[in-house]
Each structure stands twice: as structure tokens, then as C-alpha cells.
Amino acid sequence: MTSTPPPTPSVASLSSAPPSETVGRAARVAALLLLTALLGAGLAQVPPEGAGVEQPPFVCPGPDEPPPPPETEAEARQREIRARYREVFPMYVAAAGETVDDALVMPVDGVRVAQVADTWGGPRSGGRRHEGQDIFAERGTPIRSATEGWIWRIGERTLGGRTVTVVGGGGARYYYAHLERYADVREGQYVTPDTVLGYVGNSGNARTTPPHLHLGMYLSGDPEDPCDWDAVNPLPILVDRPD
Numbered sequence: 001m002t003s004t005p006p007p008t009p010s011v012a013s014l015s016s017a018p019p020s021e022t023v024g025r026a027a028r029v030a031a032l033l034l035l036t037a038l039l040g041a042g043l044a045q046v047p048p049e050g051a052g053v054e055q056p057p058f059v060c061p062g063p064d065e066p067p068p069p070p071e072t073e074a075e076a077r078q079r080e081i082r083a084r085y086r087e088v089f090p091m092y093v094a095a096a097g098e099t100v101d102d103a104l105v106m107p108v109d110g111v112r113v114a115q116v117a118d119t120w121g122g123p124r125s126g127g128r129r130h131e132g133q134d135i136f137a138e139r140g141t142p143i144r145s146a147t148e149g150w151i152w153r154i155g156e157r158t159l160g161g162r163t164v165t166v167v168g169g170g171g172a173r174y175y176y177a178h179l180e181r182y183a184d185v186r187e188g189q190y191v192t193p194d195t196v197l198g199y200v201g202n203s204g205n206a207r208t209t210p211p212h213l214h215l216g217m218y219l220s221g222d223p224e225d226p227c228d229w230d231a232v233n234p235l236p237i238l239v240d241r242p243d
Contacts, residue, residue, distance in 0.1 A: 093170075135215060185197055
């Protein structure tokens with residue numbers, strides 16, 4: 001990470017913000033330059049020191065009865081990892097600002113919004129409903145962030161396969177799933193709509209389907225609550241990427 005500020009997003013819908021908003025955004029980025037420097041690879045679960053962001057304690061609400069003890073070391077480790085991500089989540093919200101994006105830039109190179117078939121709410125295995133949009137493209141097509149924000153989590157999921165989660169304004173979480181492989185990104189990294197997160201694939205439970213990106217968007221009534229993930233259809237605010 002260099003000492004220069006992250007680049008200003010080049011997408012018109014993001015760079016045409018009112019001057020006051022632009023100044024506020026620049027101030028946030030400048031004040032939090034240390035965030036990326038401190039959150040190198042493998043350190044995303046560790047609250048950064050010196051970033052000027054309060055780190056309030058957070059405990060997810062649970063059932064009346066405590067969960068049973070983990071049955072394996074792997075399960076215990078997964079619980080520990082989840083708890084540590086939750087602990088740092090308010091810091092990411094503070095870094096990203098208070099305003100939720102009103103437009104998402106098409107994240108898959110070469111695809112237009114009109115080509116996306118609306119699969120929101122479609123039935124899925126286990127009685128689930130589809131909480132996102134599938135954007136089909138050739139395997140290996142670059143996937144870029146649909147917003148500016150901060151990479152909160154990179155990792156393998158049972159359903160999503162290789163995934164990247166970006167926290168944007170207002171605590172919105174943008175979930176990119178089924179990646180073939182990751183780009184050169186790390187947790188804690190500041191991203192813009194120019195940043196490549198990974199490449200189209202069909203990892204996870206999509207291994208029997210054509211390559212595509214699953215794009216999920218999650219909002220919360222309390223943006224600092226990492227346990228409250230309410231899925232929102234991203235398609236109505238998805239816009240074409242400028243040529």
C-alpha cells in the first residue's frame with residue numbers, strides 16, 4: 001500500500017456526487033488511509049490501531065439456550081473466525097460512510113443490465129429462495145466491485161464457493177459468489193468500481209451450472225449489526241458500466 005489516497009471512482013454515477021459529499025468522502029478516505037496499511041492479508045479480523053474509528057464491542061443475539069459446544073476443532077475455529085469478523089464490522093461501516101448507494105455498476109465485464117434475467121426469489125434447494133441475481137458470462141471474465149467500499153471478507157462458503165464481501169455506504173454488504181478464482185485483493189482493501197475482485201466461475205453449489213456471478217445485496221435496519229442480513233434485490237438499481 002502506498003501513501004497516496006485511493007483513486008477516485010471513475011464511474012459517472014459515483015464521481016458526480018455533490019461537492020459537499022465528495023469532500024466528505026475524501027476526508028473519510030484520507031482519515032482512514034491507515035486502515036488498508038494495517039489490514040494486510042490475514043489481518044482483517046484484527047481491529048486496526050490508529051485509524052481513528054471507535055471499535056464498540058458487539059455480541060450477536062442468540063437463542064435463550066447457549067449453543068452446544070463445538071464437536072470438532074474445525075467447528076470451534078469457524079466460530080472463532082465468525083466472531084472476530086463481527087467484532088471489526090462496525091469499523092468497516094464507519095470507513096464506508098452513512099449513505100447507501102442508489103446505483104450499482106454492472107460488476108461483470110461485457111455484460112449489459114438488459115441481459116440479466118430476473119431470478120430474484122426463485123426457488124432453490126432446501127426450501128430456500130434466491131437472494132440475489134445471477135449474471136452469466138464466460139468463465140474467467142473479470143468481476144469488478146459494483147461500488148466503492150472496503151473488502152470485509154474473502155473466503156470459501158459451502159453454497160457460494162469462492163466469495164468476496166464488500167461493505168459499502170450505510171453498512172450495505174455486497175456479496176460476490178461462485179468465483180473461479182480471486183484477483184490480487186485482500187481483506188481490508190479499499191475498492192472502487194474499477195477494482196477487479198475475481199473472475200467468473202461456478203464454484204460452490206453452482207458447479208453443475210454454467211459459469212456466472214451471484215450478486216447479493218444485504219441491508220440492515222441497524223447498519224452496525226453484522227448479524228442482521230436482510231436480502232435486497234440489486235437488479236432495480238443496477239446500471240450499465242460505461243464503455
